[in-house]
Amino acid sequence: MPKKTLMCLSIALLTLVVWVYYNASLEHNTASLVPVNNNINTNYYIFNTILQPKNIICSESTLFIILVTSYIGHVELRSAHRQTISADDLQNFNITRVFLLGRIPQNEKYISQEAVMDESNTFDDILQGDFYENYRNLTHKHLMGLNWAATHCSKTPFILKVDDDTVFNIDTSYKYISQLPRTDNQLLIGYILNNTKPRRSKQNKWYVTYEEYSRQTYPPYLSGWYYIMHTSLAARICAEAKHQNYFWIDDILVTGIITESLKVKLKQLPENYWLEYYELLECCLKDMITKFIKCDYTVGPNGGRNNLINEFNKAYKLCDKWQNCTTRPADLNLKKVCILNRDRAIFSDGKAAEINGVKL
Numbered sequence: 001m002p003k004k005t006l007m008c009l010s011i012a013l014l015t016l017v018v019w020v021y022y023n024a025s026l027e028h029n030t031a032s033l034v035p036v037n038n039n040i041n042t043n044y045y046i047f048n049t050i051l052q053p054k055n056i057i058c059s060e061s062t063l064f065i066i067l068v069t070s071y072i073g074h075v076e077l078r079s080a081h082r083q084t085i086s087a088d089d090l091q092n093f094n095i096t097r098v099f100l101l102g103r104i105p106q107n108e109k110y111i112s113q114e115a116v117m118d119e120s121n122t123f124d125d126i127l128q129g130d131f132y133e134n135y136r137n138l139t140h141k142h143l144m145g146l147n148w149a150a151t152h153c154s155k156t157p158f159i160l161k162v163d164d165d166t167v168f169n170i171d172t173s174y175k176y177i178s179q180l181p182r183t184d185n186q187l188l189i190g191y192i193l194n195n196t197k198p199r200r201s202k203q204n205k206w207y208v209t210y211e212e213y214s215r216q217t218y219p220p221y222l223s224g225w226y227y228i229m230h231t232s233l234a235a236r237i238c239a240e241a242k243h244q245n246y247f248w249i250d251d252i253l254v255t256g257i258i259t260e261s262l263k264v265k266l267k268q269l270p271e272n273y274w275l276e277y278y279e280l281l282e283c284c285l286k287d288m289i290t291k292f293i294k295c296d297y298t299v300g301p302n303g304g305r306n307n308l309i310n311e312f313n314k315a316y317k318l319c320d321k322w323q324n325c326t327t328r329p330a331d332l333n334l335k336k337v338c339i340l341n342r343d344r345a346i347f348s349d350g351k352a353a354e355i356n357g358v359k360l
């Protein structure tokens with residue numbers, strides 16, 4: 001064989017080897033960059049429950065089911081919710097309510113499983129999952145609630161998801177939800193958080209590793225304090241969750257990562273719906289009681305005051321009963337007359353480092 005041909009062949013062979021090797025490593029690289037999404041994540045504790053409500057009525061004439069994420073030890077908070085919206089109220093509104101609990105954690109000394117079973121027997125409104133209470137297990141709790149509602153209340157149009165320390169007015173909530181389109185099975189409305197970034201400092205409670213979440217920013221998501229979702233969307237979210245890795249910040253996974261993957265567009269609640277700071281809510285309530293100025297807001301944080309939800313709803317009811325409350329004068333703007341003592345907003349719970357470029 002002439003030398004020239006041999007050289008040509010060698011070069012061709014070498015090129016082929018390099019090409020094959022390069023492609024193989026490229027494939028390897030992209031494979032490691034793209035999250036493996038085809039395998040089913042069986043890592044969720046959302047199907048096994050210890051306690052379930054037995055006689056909950058949720059038919060097509062039930063407008064919504066209230067899902068309340070509640071720490072098992074928060075007996076007083078659950079009691080405040082039950083006083084605020086009693087069993088009779090639920091029936092009159094044609095709505096229903098379930099509290100979402102986990103197992104008693106090791107460090108909890110003030111409650112026993114017997115007490116929780118008694119509570120469940122008395123009120124029949126507890127769904128207890130088979131996972132230990134821990135903020136890192138909140139995603140199990142959140143998905144367990146959505147899954148239960150989607151399964152047992154599939155004819156009920158909407159889910160209202162709140163936390164046990166959320167203060168909300170039931171009359172205005174009902175009015176708002178009753179005018180929502182029941183046919184929009186993509187409907188998801190709440191307080192949208194845009195451009196938030198993972199906490200990357202190890203000292204932070206909400207510290208997230210790159211393994212847990214690798215992107216620079218979170219997708220837009222809703223504050224888990226209060227949002228409204230179409231029940232059929234809850235079913236799709238639970239189905240999609242199986243294709244996603246577990247991420248322990250529940251509202252980011254459920255209303256952000258999963259909805260992004262389902263291409264669901266988040267909707268914003270009206271502007272005067274939220275009181276972002278506890279102090280604003282306290283002021284709004286005080287003015288309603290002492291000055292008969294009607295509070296025009298529906299949701300806020302309780303600032304650690306267990307009974308605030310009850311007081312807030314009572315004051316609204318008195319305004320309605322006496323019909324003598326006035327609307328707030330423009331010169332008494334709540335955000336101007338009210339003093340904020342603490343930098344504690346309904347959304348600035350430290351889960352995300354930034355909101356719209358503003359450091360929290």
Ligand SMILES: *[C@@H]1O[C@H](CO)[C@@H](O)[C@H](O)[C@H]1NC(C)=O
Nearest residue numbers: 059061062063091092093094
């Ligand atoms: C509640 O549902 C019943 C039917 O189960 C219906 O007759 C009633 O009008 C409903 N009430 C409200 C306030 O929607």
Ligand SMILES: *[C@@H]1O[C@H](CO)[C@@H](O)[C@H](O)[C@H]1NC(C)=O
Nearest residue numbers: 045130131132133134136137
């Ligand atoms: C979450 O719950 C599971 C199941 O009970 C438990 O094994 C795990 O330790 C819990 N996680 C945390 C961080 O407590």
Ligand SMILES: *[C@@H]1O[C@H](CO)[C@@H](O)[C@H](O)[C@H]1NC(C)=O
Nearest residue numbers: 191192193194220267268356
């Ligand atoms: C986030 O963006 C949406 C639209 O993209 C907007 O409607 C909403 O007001 C924004 N939320 C906040 C808190 O700025």
Ligand SMILES: *[C@@H]1O[C@H](CO)[C@@H](O)[C@H](O)[C@H]1NC(C)=O
Nearest residue numbers: 291292321322323324325326
């Ligand atoms: C509103 O009505 C209640 C009950 O009658 C009364 O106590 C209160 O003083 C009234 N407030 C105003 C501003 O008229």
